[in-house]
Amino acid sequence: MTANMTTKAKSKVSRADTYEELRQKIARLHADFSDRLRVIAEFALEHPTEMALGTVAEVAQRAKVQPSAIVRFAHAVGYSGFTEMQQVFRVRLVDNVVPSYKERITRMRRDGGFDGGSAPHSVLSRFASEGIVSLESLQDRVSDNDLARAIDLLATARHIYVLGLGGSFPVAAHLTYVLRKSDRRVVMLDGLGSAIMDQASQATPQDALVAISFRTYNPDTARVFPEIVALGVPTITITDSLLSPIVAGATVVFEIPDMPEPSLRTMVAPMCLAQTLAVGLTLTAD
Numbered sequence: 001m002t003a004n005m006t007t008k009a010k011s012k013v014s015r016a017d018t019y020e021e022l023r024q025k026i027a028r029l030h031a032d033f034s035d036r037l038r039v040i041a042e043f044a045l046e047h048p049t050e051m052a053l054g055t056v057a058e059v060a061q062r063a064k065v066q067p068s069a070i071v072r073f074a075h076a077v078g079y080s081g082f083t084e085m086q087q088v089f090r091v092r093l094v095d096n097v098v099p100s101y102k103e104r105i106t107r108m109r110r111d112g113g114f115d116g117g118s119a120p121h122s123v124l125s126r127f128a129s130e131g132i133v134s135l136e137s138l139q140d141r142v143s144d145n146d147l148a149r150a151i152d153l154l155a156t157a158r159h160i161y162v163l164g165l166g167g168s169f170p171v172a173a174h175l176t177y178v179l180r181k182s183d184r185r186v187v188m189l190d191g192l193g194s195a196i197m198d199q200a201s202q203a204t205p206q207d208a209l210v211a212i213s214f215r216t217y218n219p220d221t222a223r224v225f226p227e228i229v230a231l232g233v234p235t236i237t238i239t240d241s242l243l244s245p246i247v248a249g250a251t252v253v254f255e256i257p258d259m260p261e262p263s264l265r266t267m268v269a270p271m272c273l274a275q276t277l278a279v280g281l282t283l284t285a286d
Helices: 003-011 019-032 035-046 048-053 056-063 067-076 082-094 101-110 120-141 144-156 166-181 196-200 219-230 268-285
Strands: 160-163 186-188 208-212 235-239 252-255
Touching: 019 035, 019 082, 035 048, 035 056, 035 067, 048 056, 048 082, 056 067, 067 082, 120 268, 144 208, 144 235, 144 252, 144 268, 160 166, 160 219, 166 186, 166 208, 166 268, 196 219, 208 219, 208 268, 219 235, 235 268
Parallel strands: 160 186, 160 208, 208 235, 235 252
Antiparallel strands: none
């Protein structure tokens, strides 16, 4: 590629002026990034404070990439260099954005409010503590507008399809149970008999889908989700990152960061959100 072509390619990527705009841009561009840039994108969204305060060398060391890759990433998202991109992350701190879930967990460990022992009660303490932090993060992150939009989609849907496989299945099953108790027509896409695509193909734009998936994302959920979106079905996504495979095309996205290790994920916050949607739908109907 010539220098002129490179300049033209960069000019097509507009610069984000706010942190939220940058988050959305990174999510849109993520699929087209190289493997190295994807690693940096994920680090940037998961560790915004480190992006704001670290030097390019320090950020590169934490992300386990070369400093030159950090600079390439800044160019890829529309900035002249790392320093210009870093200003957006710094503005986030000045604007008093609430700490991320991982930042709260780190602070709790540092301040001694987190018991990481292996005794049974220590394990209970760990899950209880992380559950509390997860619920606090949920309350801070979820907007009134998104809740209202999601409940409105469910209220006007002819059928509500629920998709949540693997580790997300308990949340999907509970949501299905509560919705059915509220006399809603619910189709749970459970894939029994390897018929998940047959189940999903019946959805129409008059229906709604609630899709739930967390890292590591269930491959069947990631495969079925875009097929349903392509049918024109309004979709509510509950996931842990804007880089999740069930974000593109969703009508409403609820982003609930959680511990990446499946064995440590509590599902407290997703379960709370699912209950909020189901009960909120019932209250709206009343």
